[in-house]
Amino acid sequence: MTDLKAQVEQFLADHPTEGADAVEWLGARFDAGLAWVHFPVGLGGLGASRSAQQAVDEAFLAANAPQPNPAAPVIGYGMAAPTILKFGTDEQRQRFLRPLYTGEEVWCQLFSEPGAGSDLATLATRAVRDGDEWIVDGQKVWTTMGHVARWGILVARTDPSLPKHQGLSYFLCDMTDPGVEVRPLRQITGEAEFNEVFLSGVRVPDAYRLGAVGEGWKVATTTLMNERVTIGAHAAEREDGLIGAVTKTWRERPELRTPGLHDRLLRLWVDAEALRLTAERLRQGLAAGQPGPEGSAAKLTFATLNQAITGLDVELHGEEGLSYKDWTMRRPTDADWASRDAGFRYLRMKGNSIEGGTSEILRNIIADRILQLPKEPRGDVDIPWKDLPR
Amino acid sequence: MSDLLYGEVENDLRASVRDLLTDRSPWTSVLARVETDKPYDLELWRTLAAEMGLAGLLVPEDLGGAGASAREVAVVLEELGRAVTPTPFLGSAVLATTALLAAGDTETVAELAAGQRIGALAVSLTTAPNAAFPSAVKVVDGKLTGRVGSVADLEVADVVVVPAIGADGPELHVVQTASAGVTVTPITPLDLTRRIATLELADVESRKLSGDAAAALRTALTTGAGLLAAEQLGVAQWCLDATTEYVATRHQFGRPIGSFQALRHRLADLWASVSGAVAVSRAAADALATGSDVDIAVAVAASYCSELAVHAAEEALQLHGGIGMTWEHPVHLYLGRAKSSELALGTPERHRDALASFVDLPA
Ligand SMILES: Cc1cc2nc3c(=O)[nH]c(=O)nc-3n(C[C@H](O)[C@H](O)[C@H](O)COP(=O)(O)OP(=O)(O)OC[C@H]3O[C@@H](n4cnc5c(N)ncnc54)[C@H](O)[C@@H]3O)c2cc1C
Numbered sequence: 202m203t204d205l206k207a208q209v210e211q212f213l214a215d216h217p218t219e220g221a222d223a224v225e226w227l228g229a230r231f232d233a234g235l236a237w238v239h240f241p242v243g244l245g246g247l248g249a250s251r252s253a254q255q256a257v258d259e260a261f262l263a264a265n266a267p268q269p270n271p272a273a274p275v276i277g278y279g280m281a282a283p284t285i286l287k288f289g290t291d292e293q294r295q296r297f298l299r300p301l302y303t304g305e306e307v308w309c310q311l312f313s314e315p316g317a318g319s320d321l322a323t324l325a326t327r328a329v330r331d332g333d334e335w336i337v338d339g340q341k342v343w344t345t346m347g348h349v350a351r352w353g354i355l356v357a358r359t360d361p362s363l364p365k366h367q368g369l370s371y372f373l374c375d376m377t378d379p380g381v382e383v384r385p386l387r388q389i390t391g392e393a394e395f396n397e398v399f400l401s402g403v404r405v406p407d408a409y410r411l412g413a414v415g416e417g418w419k420v421a422t423t424t425l426m427n428e429r430v431t432i433g434a435h436a437a438e439r440e441d442g443l444i445g446a447v448t449k450t451w452r453e454r455p456e457l458r459t460p461g462l463h464d465r466l467l468r469l470w471v472d473a474e475a476l477r478l479t480a481e482r483l484r485q486g487l488a489a490g491q492p493g494p495e496g497s498a499a500k501l502t503f504a505t506l507n508q509a510i511t512g513l514d515v516e517l518h519g520e521e522g523l524s525y526k527d528w529t530m531r532r533p534t535d536a537d538w539a540s541r542d543a544g545f546r547y548l549r550m551k552g553n554s555i556e557g558g559t560s561e562i563l564r565n566i567i568a569d570r571i572l573q574l575p576k577e578p579r580g581d582v583d584i585p586w587k588d589l590p591r
Numbered sequence: 592m593s594d595l596l597y598g599e600v601e602n603d604l605r606a607s608v609r610d611l612l613t614d615r616s617p618w619t620s621v622l623a624r625v626e627t628d629k630p631y632d633l634e635l636w637r638t639l640a641a642e643m644g645l646a647g648l649l650v651p652e653d654l655g656g657a658g659a660s661a662r663e664v665a666v667v668l669e670e671l672g673r674a675v676t677p678t679p680f681l682g683s684a685v686l687a688t689t690a691l692l693a694a695g696d697t698e699t700v701a702e703l704a705a706g707q708r709i710g711a712l713a714v715s716l717t718t719a720p721n722a723a724f725p726s727a728v729k730v731v732d733g734k735l736t737g738r739v740g741s742v743a744d745l746e747v748a749d750v751v752v753v754p755a756i757g758a759d760g761p762e763l764h765v766v767q768t769a770s771a772g773v774t775v776t777p778i779t780p781l782d783l784t785r786r787i788a789t790l791e792l793a794d795v796e797s798r799k800l801s802g803d804a805a806a807a808l809r810t811a812l813t814t815g816a817g818l819l820a821a822e823q824l825g826v827a828q829w830c831l832d833a834t835t836e837y838v839a840t841r842h843q844f845g846r847p848i849g850s851f852q853a854l855r856h857r858l859a860d861l862w863a864s865v866s867g868a869v870a871v872s873r874a875a876a877d878a879l880a881t882g883s884d885v886d887i888a889v890a891v892a893a894s895y896c897s898e899l900a901v902h903a904a905e906e907a908l909q910l911h912g913g914i915g916m917t918w919e920h921p922v923h924l925y926l927g928r929a930k931s932s933e934l935a936l937g938t939p940e941r942h943r944d945a946l947a948s949f950v951d952l953p954a
Contacts, residue, residue: 470950478595
């Protein structure tokens with residue numbers, strides 16, 4: 202650990218942060234193994250323990266170091282990177298991880314389809330083998346950052362004669378390929394953060410397949426697990442996140458306070474603190490090599506809490522709560538919600554219980570895997586996908 | 592950042608307390624006992640307190656204790672909550688002991704630590720850490736007179752730490768319950784597993800403690816509230832586990848009721864809330880052990896865990912159906928414990944009020 206500290210200091214001495222080009226600087230940080238210290242040497246890490254990462258991040262933050270592109274993190278950092286690390290070939294890891302980290306290449310997730318959301322394994326996008334390539338046809342939807350993404354993680358059906366979970370494969374899709382069309386899909390906030398993606402005769406090299414043919418569900422499960430942990434294990438400092446926006450208003454604008462809102466605010470403050478500590482327990486458990494199941498709890502609680510906090514925030518604003526800053530249809534390139542108005546946040550956070558697996562699906566997962574309750578009867582597991590009623 | 596995990600020593604401690612309680616205090620015997628005039632099993636207490644050394648966990652080694660910290664005490668309380676064990680642990684090993692330690696006593700605290708005698712703190716169990724210093728007992732000519740209701744664990748106490756108002760303000764006194772002028776009257780409690788009683792003092796001889804009485808009392812109540820959260824976590828954990836087990840085996844409509852989504856989802860939500868309770872109660876125990884961030888951590892844990900325990904017990908009762916409403920099923924013991932401890936050492940609202948001032952969110 203002290204060793205790592207010295208390395209960070211040495212790195213900062215060799216790479217001044219002031220006026221640095223972010224991509225170049227982050228590239229150097231990656232090459233020094235200080236990006237994700239628990240990744241292997243040569244892939245942004247030092248093979249160190251996970252527990253060391255936080256101290257490293259904090260040291261760089263304190264030094265005002267360039268930070269990765271805010272558009273990249275959730276899908277690129279949180280989901281694509283760990284999946285590529287776990288299932289990728291050496292070539293794939295070498296090719297993709299560095300530009301993913303520096304933010305040169307933004308990632309999107311091509312999972313959901315009009316006919317397959319919660320029941321993702323029913324998806325219909327086909328990939329048919331043609332020599333060293335796969336030809337992909339289908340339609341994806343709700344694709345966050347699809348319009349700025351250079352790469353997409355893609356799940357497609359490679360064998361319709363098998364039951365739905367078995368006939369899937371996982372690919373890395375070049376969003377600049379001919380045949381990939383990204384159309385904005387306007388959201389309730391007025392913006393188009395997500396998109397529809399049409400895939401027509403897209404040729405994906407077999408070298409961009411992640412994991413074995415037919416093992417796409419297993420790879421996707423890793424991505425989805427990481428998605429929950431990424432979304433859930435978020436807040437770090439007390440009053441970080443949305444609760445901070447409300448407490449700020451509360452402190453600065455005494456004229457808005459009412460007794461009823463006061464107790465609601467304090468309850469939410471307590472719940473936000475409980476969530477922060479749950480996420481911190483998850484982090485400490487991971488660092489100590491005892492990953493707990495708190496990731497699912499955190500994602501579920503996070504969604505409910507954010508919705509309650511942003512609802513309170515609109516009410517707290519009184520008459521201003523009636524107005525909305527801007528309904529202009531934009532295609533944002535980052536996920537900067539902290540600076541947005543209360544109305545925007547209220548609407549956007551409605552997505553927290555839908556994106557990354559709905560709260561209902563998460564409860565099913567907790568009931569099955571953690572509580573090991575008897576499963577709900579279902580009739581779709583052993584039937585070939587092509588014979589399923591749709 | 593505080594350490595929110597359980598260490599190896601804590602896990603071992605939990606295992607040995609749980610084994611003992613499973614063996615010596617299963618709910619069937621708790622249920623049988625609460626109907627007698629001897630709800631507390633003092634043999635079991637002797638084993639826990641003296642043989643296992645649990646009464647002295649918070650007491651330094653040079654005073655005959657184990658020199659452990661609030662982290663270990665929290666683990667013991669989780670187990671005592673999980674088993675709704677009627678013991679004077681909270682009253683004696685937590686409340687009376689911390690008051691005595693904070694007021695600089697060495698003599699009585701050593702006796703409590705050794706498990707030779709049982710102590711209680713003479714305040715109403717509903718007293719919050721930020722409450723005004725109690726004024727029910729007065730010091731007149733060096734003797735104590737007054738009446739305090741709802742004192743926890745008093746009916747088995749040999750010695751009581753009494754907050755009293757003297758000529759110069761707040762004082763703490765040690766009173767032997769066997770002294771002339773002391774009357775202890777048990778109250779029929781909502782929580783059958785933690786007894787309360789009224790203390791009456793009429794010109795009673797006492798020993799005055801020298802430390803800052805108001806500060807010592809506040810320390811005791813803060814420690815009590817922070818650690819009670821661990822007990823409430825234990826109660827909630829039992830409710831979740833027992834209900835999960837029950838719905839997996841009970842069949843209706845040709846299926847285990849635990850396969851119906853409405854119930855699966857309620858238990859998943861409860862599990863997520865219990866995960867939060869583990870985190871906040873660990874944070875409070877760690878704060879009490881290290882002395883940093885105590886006020887906020889305790890207020891958060893007390894508010895969160897009080898409400899969660901009640902919710903968990905109410906869910907458990909509902910999902911057990913009719914059997915949950917029967918005397919012979921233990922869920923009512925948990926409900927009584929949860930609801931009463933919601934009032935104990937400050938209600939959730941009271942803790943949120945305190946929190947508002949600690950984190951600068953004024954009304
Ligand atoms: C803001 C946002 C961003 C997103 N970004 C992406 C992205 O980048 N890439 C991507 O691939 N996808 C993305 N998604 C899609 C997201 O993963 C899906 O919306 C989600 O999985 C739900 O699928 P669905 O919308 O088809 O709802 P449906 O599956 O149709 O569900 C409708 C309702 O039924 C409930 N339901 C469904 N099945 C069950 C069941 N078995 N038991 C109980 N209730 C059930 C659901 O919980 C929901 O409430 C995004 C979604 C949102 C809102």
